[in-house]
Amino acid sequence: MAVQQTASPPSRLASNKRRRSxxxxxxxxAILSVAFLxxxxxxxxxLTASGSNIRLMMADTLITxxxxxxxxxxxxxxxxxxxxxxxxxxxxxxxxxxxxxxxxIPPSPNAQTPVTVKKELVKIEPISGTNFKGQLVTxxxxxxxxxxxxxxxxxxxxxxxxxxxxxAILGVNGGGFIDPNWEGNGFQPExxxxxxxxxxxxxxxxxxxxxxxxxxxxxRMIAGKYKVSELVDMGVQEAVSFSxxxxxxxxxxIKSQADGWGIAPRTSxxxxxxxxxxxxxxxxxxxxxxxxTLYDVQEIFLAHGAVTAANxxxxxxxxxxxxxxxxNKPSSEYGERYLPTAWLLYDxxxxxxxxxxxxxxxxRKIDPSKW
Numbered sequence: 001m002a003v004q005q006t007a008s009p010p011s012r013l014a015s016n017k018r019r020r021s022x023x024x025x026x027x028x029x030a031i032l033s034v035a036f037l038x039x040x041x042x043x044x045x046x047l048t049a050s051g052s053n054i055r056l057m058m059a060d061t062l063i064t065x066x067x068x069x070x071x072x073x074x075x076x077x078x079x080x081x082x083x084x085x086x087x088x089x090x091x092x093x094x095x096x097x098x099x100x101x102x103x104x105i106p107p108s109p110n111a112q113t114p115v116t117v118k119k120e121l122v123k124i125e126p127i128s129g130t131n132f133k134g135q136l137v138t139x140x141x142x143x144x145x146x147x148x149x150x151x152x153x154x155x156x157x158x159x160x161x162x163x164x165x166x167x168a169i170l171g172v173n174g175g176g177f178i179d180p181n182w183e184g185n186g187f188q189p190e191x192x193x194x195x196x197x198x199x200x201x202x203x204x205x206x207x208x209x210x211x212x213x214x215x216x217x218x219x220r221m222i223a224g225k226y227k228v229s230e231l232v233d234m235g236v237q238e239a240v241s242f243s244x245x246x247x248x249x250x251x252x253x254i255k256s257q258a259d260g261w262g263i264a265p266r267t268s269x270x271x272x273x274x275x276x277x278x279x280x281x282x283x284x285x286x287x288x289x290x291x292x293t294l295y296d297v298q299e300i301f302l303a304h305g306a307v308t309a310a311n312x313x314x315x316x317x318x319x320x321x322x323x324x325x326x327x328n329k330p331s332s333e334y335g336e337r338y339l340p341t342a343w344l345l346y347d348x349x350x351x352x353x354x355x356x357x358x359x360x361x362x363x364r365k366i367d368p369s370k371w
Contacts, residue, residue, distance in 0.1 A: 059083065060262030061291070087261060091244035095211050095225030100249045102307045105142070105219045105275040122170055122345060124322060127280065127300055131263060131290040134282030135320055135327060136300065137170070139345060142219040142277045146349045147174060147195040147238045148342050149357050155371065156186020156338030163321045163344060166352050171321040172279050173267050174341030175213065175240025176313050178368040186338035188368040191241025192228055193341055193358075200356045201340075203363060204228055213269055213310040214239030221271035223310035224248075240312070240341045244294075247309035252298045260293025265318040265331045268294070269343070270301040270309035278306060279343070281320040285331040313339075 059071040063084060072080045119140035127136045139145060148166055150157035156177070163171040178188040191210040193201040197217070204210050206229045214222045217235035223245040231239060246253045247270060254260055265284030271277055280300055284291025294311060301309045316332035317339060330336055346352050 056083075056258065057262060060260075061264060063087075063262060090259075091211070092225065094244040094246060094248070094253045095223075097224070097248045099220075099222070099224070099308065101220075102249055102273055103220050103271055103275055104273060121347075122322075124320075124327065127282070129292060129296050129300075132282050132284065132292040132296065133289040134266070134280060134292070136304065137172070137279040137281065137320065138304075139170075139277040139279070142215050142221065142271065142275055144345055144347070144349055145215060145238060145277065146344050146346060146352050146354060147193060147200075147240060148344045148352070148354050149193065149195065149200060149340060150187060150338075151355075151357065153357055153361065154185070154187055156184075156340050158336040158338060159319050159342045160321045160324070160326055160336060162342050164324050166344060166346075166354060168344035168346055168352070169323070170345040171319075172269075172281065172343045173313055173317045173319050173337075173339055174343055175242045177340045178366075180369045182316075184368045185371050186340055188363070188366045189241065189340040192231070192239060193241075194231065194236055194239040195354055195356075196350075197235075197237045198356065199228070199232070201358045201363065202228055206232075210241050211243035211245075212236075212239050213242055213245075213312060215277075219275050221269070221277065221308045221310075223269075223308055238343075242310065242312050245308070245310040246294055246298050247301055247306050250307040252302055254295045254298050257293050257295045260295035260298075263291040263293055264314055265316070266292050266294070266297055266314045267312040267318045268297045268301070268309060268314075269312055270304075270306035272305040273307050278304060278309075279320070281318060281328050283318070283329050283331065284315075286329060288329070 055074050059074045062071040075083065121140055121144060123138040125136050127134050148162045151165060159171040159173055176190040177186060178184055178190060189201050191204060192199065192212060194214060207227055209225055209227050211225055212222060212231060214236045215238045216222050217237050222234065222236055263284065266280060266282040268280045269277065278301060280297050282292045283289035298309065316330065317337050318328065319330050319336055320327040
């Protein structure tokens with residue numbers, strides 16, 4: 001017996017067609033809406049003042065990383081080159097103004113000088129802003145700081161290792177170094193390294209000029225652009241090379257966030273009028289802390305009474321070690337970097353086992369990429 005097939009009612013077929021038509025229309029409208037919003041966003045990003053400010057900030061942030069060339073997709077190759085050159089010129093200019101001697105180092109107490117209040121040698125407190133978290137370190141006696149260098153020839157050393165090996169209380173990463181393709185071995189510094197009043201490394205010659213961050217024999221912070229011979233004449237004891245000096249004679253040199261050299265992990269150093277040294281160590285490139293501009297750091301230092309301040313190596317190098325523990329969260333997925341210099345704090349810095357690892361080496365033959 002044949003089975004009779006019943007056709008779908010016309011009303012059901014029409015209903016299915018209407019549902020399919022509505023779904024298709026919704027999909028088309030959604031695609032068009034997204035495309036429209038994308039066009040609006042691109043117009044805002046590239047054609048408006050507010051969008052351009054964010055775009056330039058993003059470009060500056062990329063410029064401070066190993067992905068500098070990516071910034072050309074935001075601002076173009078020509079603008080990228082111009083921006084980098086403008087920043088380096090401004091950094092150079094900020095290093096020229098002479099220090100007016102605002103810092104007054106208190107005399108060291110002796111048997112005839114009663115000590116009424118003894119300052120704690122080191123204090124660490126949290127600092128934060130809209131996009132960042134970090135630590136502010138205060139060192140009450142600048143003469144307790146020394147520049148440490150690696151123990152072995154051919155390879156940098158982690159700050160935590162330097163601290164443990166030399167018996168330091170605290171350590172902060174120091175100056176810049178030759179870092180080909182951001183894969184350097186951390187052994188070859190840039191500019192100058194001085195420790196214990198001696199020149200450990202100098203690639204400029206005695207008459208060459210360097211951007212320096214250091215401390216002289218009186219405990220005053222020296223920052224800015226100097227001839228190497230001047231540093232010796234001034235009695236500089238500890239020094240590394242980096243820039244810019246962004247607080248001069250109590251005045252901030254960075255005028256706005258737009259001039260703050262992007263958002264990144266930061267290590268910076270300052271000194272207050274009474275001689276105390278400040279280190280700002282700010283995490284970056286992570287969920288808990290995107291990073292800070294140099295303007296952010298400047299404002300923190302000024303709020304804490306800084307009269308001189310300068311930038312140190314930041315980014316993946318930024319690290320703070322206290323009592324043999326890493327206090328911050330370095331941005332590198334591999335942890336601490338191997339570095340050529342660090343600022344270390346000691347109770348008795350004159351006895352610290354720090355030797356010149358570059359002594360006797362021809363620095364022109366150092367291969368900074370060979371591990």
